[in-house]
Amino acid sequence: MEIVKVENLRKIYHQDALEIQALSGINLSLESGEFTVVAGPSGSGKSTLLNLIGGLDRPTEGRILLAGEDITRLGKGRLSHLRLNKIGFVFQSYNLIPVLTAYENAEFILLLQGMPYQKRRQHVMELLEEVGLKGLENRRPYEMSGGQQQRVAVARALASNPDLVLADEPTANLDSKTGLALIDMMLDMNKTRGVTFLISTHDTRVMDKARRVILLRDGQISSDVRIGESLAQNSASP
Amino acid sequence: MKMASRNLWRNVRRTLITMVAIGLGLALAMISIGLGDGGHEQMIESGVRMGAGHITVQPLGYQKNPSNDKIITDDALIMEALKDIPHVREVSSRIVGKGLISSAANSSGIAFRAVDPGKARDKSLLAPHLISGDYLAVGEAGSILIGEGLAQKLKVSVGKKVVLMGQDASREVSSALFRVKGIYKTGVSDLDGYFCLISLKGARQFLGLEQGITQVAVYLDSQFEVEKALPILRSRLGSLPVEVLPWQEVMPDLLRFVQLDDAGNYLFLGIILVIVALGILNTILMSVLERTREFGMMxxxxxxxxxxFLMIIFETTLLALLSMVLGGGLGFGGHHYFATVGLDLTGLTPERLTLAGTIISPVLYSHLRLMRIFGLLIIIFLVTLTTGLYPAVKASRLAPVKAIYQY
Structure with missing residues (x-):
């Protein structure tokens, strides 16, 4: 089942009189259950692509279909609802709420969804155990390591059982060992839960773990490789 | 709610400083209002005591055009009407008028008041200020109390004779001999040089009246009962040719002074509220700006x-409530101190402070009414809430992607 379809996506930023083309004519589709990495150098448009697919920003041109629904036409409220129920986010710098504990951070989305307390508690405790944070539920972000904080962020992203998890350079602030462990954990979630992951990175070790690597360069897809398949490049210019 | 509460304590020092600022503002406003209201009440009570009561019953037209021939011939009807009116503490029948007082050495225009010497309320007006002689005795007719200024002008002392001249009830000139029974000194030059006190019996002889009075002074439990008692009295006396006036109409100068002073107090309160509002705006805006990224992520x-938006408004509300508890405590403490010990301004004021024709005690006592506190708390709360609106709207309009990546 096609979970994401991007058609002729363009994004232009205006900085004073300067026009910056962040994305120029992106076409791609993601099937449910994929574990895909978007790679490319800084400024290639990785974060912009993830932000647009996640409904955090609006494209200059083009369409984004999420589970068949064109999210570029949605208003603020509907987008907010869609993010809450269908998309999980993992950001580069953890972005946990500093005044909440690990448990409360993971619980945050379920609270917004209005899940009853008992069900919520059981679900969050299971998730925290799954990401290896059992016993650390009551720690605040500043009492945890970067790896532990990012695990909480993954638990939070998965809490609502989303169709798609978007992770923007999730290992960038972690040492290589912790980073790889996090990716392994996400892969495991992908396998056991069937959640679709779209991860942006420029870390080659993360790319090695992916089953599909989309390479972006100057706002365009320069290659789209499915690991295990013969060179399935389907895109243009280097 | 939990998040809002925790957010407030992220920067404990900043929150505490803001709470103290708001709390001190509230406390200062409470003390200022308490002392202002207390001072006004003291002034009004002093004016009422020296003047014609909280409510004055006098012949119709007397307020606009006072003259000695305007008489209430049957004060028994008025006394009957005053029976059972709630909050009426004391009633005093009087004859008031103007005339000329002469001694062997000099003469002077004066205002006189004739009272029943047995009435404690009337006695309390001048008896405490006597510097020589005694207060009028019950039953005597030929005695007069005069002020020190007038005594000096007339060059008389206790026991000396003076002649009082004036227009009687039939508009004829009449005169009567009085002996100075006592000399008082209030410090109010208008009183000490102009005002004389005689007995009702003496005034009736002087004005050729068999009975009758010119004024009934009605004293209530407090000035705040005037609005309740006045309509009852007016309806009961509606058929008589008398006017029933509250102290505000009998002493318009005092009313104007109180209103002017109130306006000054409100201005001071407004300045305090602006300071409070800026303090809150600073705290909430700073706390919103430093969390821009976090809000974007949320x-x-x-x-x-x-x-x-609601979360930030709740933070503001919580800050306001905590500050109000702190400020309310401080304010009540200050009020209690000034209500019991008083604010002694003796060193800053003349020996005898007079304003709008009334004697003001140099020691001010705070008096806070529940409605005033309630009103003040609501104003502070609304100011706090309004101040929190801008940061709340600003946060709720954030574009998530900008907030996350640009801050």
Whole structure:
């Protein structure tokens, strides 16, 4: 089942009189259950692509279909609802709420969804155990390591059982060992839960773990490789 | 709610400083209002005591055009009407008028008041200020109390004779001999040089009246009962040719002074509120700005802008409530101190402070009415809430992607 379809996506930023083309004519589709990495150098448009697919920003041109629904036409409220129920986010710098504990951070989305307390508690405790944070539920972000904080962020992203998890350079602030462990954990979630992951990175070790690597360069897809398949490049210019 | 409460204590020092600023503002406003109201009440009570009561019953037209021939011939009807009116503490029948007083050495225009010497309320007006002689005795007719200024002008002392001249009830000139029974000194030059006190019996002889009075002074439990008692009295006396006036109409100068002073107090209160509002705006705005990234992340996760707005408003509300508890405690403490010990301004004022024709005690006592405190708390609360609106709207309008990546 096609979970994401991007058609002729363009994004232009205006900085004073300067026009910056962040994305120029992106076409791609993601099937449910994929574990895909978007790679490319800084400024290639990785974060912009993830932000647009996640409904955090609006494209200059083009369409984004999420589970068949064109999210570029949605208003603020509907987008907010869609993010809450269908998309999980993992950001580069953890972005946990500093005044909440690990448990409360993971619980945050379920609270917004209005899940009853008992069900919520059981679900969050299971998730925290799954990401290896059992016993650390009551720690605040500043009492945890970067790896532990990012695990909480993954638990939070998965809490609502989303169709798609978007992770923007999730290992960038972690040492290589912790980073790889996090990716392994996400892969495991992908396998056991069937959640679709779209991860942006420029870390080659993360790319090695992916089953599909989309390479972006100057706002365009320069290659789209499915690991295990013969060179399935389907895109243009280097 | 939990998040709002925890957010407030992220920067404990800043929150505490803001709470103290708001609390001190509230406390200062409470003390200022308490002392202002207390001072006004003291002034009004002093004016009422020296003047014609909280409510004055006098012949119709007397207020606009006072003259000695305007007489209430049957004060028994008025006394009957005053029976059972709630909060009426004391009633005093009087004859008031103007005339000329002469001694062997000099003469002077004066205002006189004739009272029943047995009435404690009337006695309390001048008896405490006697510097020589005695107060009028019950039953005597030929005695007069005069002020020190007038005594000096007339060159008389206790026991000396003076002649009082004036227009009697039939508009004829009449005169009567009085002996100075006592000399008082209030410090109010208008009183000490102009005002004389005689007995009702003496005034009736002087004005050729068999009975009758010119004024009934009605004293209530407090000035705040005037609005309740006045309509009852007016309806009961509606058929008689008398006017029933509250102290505000009998002493318009005092009323104007109180209103002017109140306006000054409100201005001071307004300045305090502006300072309080700026303090809150600073705290909430700073705390919103430093959390821009966090708010962006929350919005990205699916928090609705509406919910974010409410969260910040709740933070502001919590800050306001905590500050009000602190400020209320401080304010009540200050009020209690000034209500019991008083604010002694003796060193800053003349020996005898007079304003709008009334004697003001140099020691001010705070008096806070529940409605005033309630009103003040509501104003502070609304100011706090209004001040929190801008940061709340600003946060709720954040674009998540900008907030996350640019801050």
């Amino acid at each position: 919005l990205a996760l699916g928090l609705s802008p509406h919910f974010l």
